Amino acid sequence: MDDTLLSLRASFTSAGGSRIAYTDERRGDRDPQGVLWARVSQSLDERGAPTGKPLWRMISPPRQRETMSQLRCQDCRVLARTPEGLVFLHSTEDGVPEPSTTVLTAQPPVCLQHARMASKRCSHLAEHGFVALLAQSAPLYGVIGTPHRYTADRSIQVMACDGVPVPYGHADLDWLVASRLVRHIRAFTVVNLDDL
Incomplete structure (x- = not known):
């Protein structure tokens, strides 16, 4: 099983709905709209700026x-x-x-x-x-990411990513791990x- 998948769990929103979360969620894992973001390591210089050429x-x-x-x-x-x-x-x-x-x-x-x-x-x-x-x-529109779902056996399953942007405010964002911000x-x- 993917290490990222092992670090995910079901959680609850402030309104009482379910959503995906990291087991050790920390500041910065969610954007200001509350969407969970993929954790990806990157090389940073002494000022905290990314190094290397952008791909x-x-x-x-x-x-x-x-x-x-x-x-x-x-x-x-x-x-x-x-x-x-x-x-x-x-x-x-x-x-x-x-x-x-x-x-x-x-x-x-x-x-x-x-x-x-x-x-x-x-x-x-x-x-x-x-x-x-x-x-x-x-203006900001939403995100592109990988959808997940909570299964009957209480596990989290990765769904197929279609690359279609999901607008902020959409219910699907509760179970999506974002990788791209869309304007x-x-x-x-x-x-x-x-x-x-």
């Missing part, structure tokens, strides 16, 4: 959570907001989004200094192409990186 599509849950929640560039971790807005790189695998639509993304924003490099380092963007979305608004990009324009 764009395989970013670790702690680094992704930090950069998305604080709107920091996932490469250098500086605040990514520019006077014009936030820059998100978006795959064109399914086409270019219309400005009237809303886009859900688990990819943190990028600062202007690292936007071009990020588009080259991410194999998915390099393969499928990308557009830069300059967003005026990108809802709206009020955006498609821009050329050279124009920024």
Whole structure:
């Protein structure tokens, strides 16, 4: 059995419902909305900053959570907001989004200094192409994670993860271990990186 699964147990919410928890849950295991997050080790420097180059599509849950929640560039971790807005790189695998639509993304924003490099380092963007979305608004939406369930024999079972974002406030979050924070990009324009 997976060590992570062994460290999970059933618990209760403040409203009396059941939810998944760590047996030794500590501060930081849950986000401000009460969702449990996957524990993944990472190398940190003497200031507590992650070391090494980000793996764009395989970013670790702690680094992704930090950069998305604080709107920091996932490469250098500086605040990514520019006077014009936030820059998100978006795959064109399914086409270019219309400005009237809303886009859900688990990819943190990028600062202007690292936007071009990020588009080259991410194999998915390099393969499928990308557009830069300059967003005026990108509120938190929810998370992507691994669903679990409590079985009749009082054990916890891992369910298949479909990668679909679950919005904050949804009942399924009580039995989900999050690995990606998702933002809802709206009020955006498609821009050329050279124009920024």
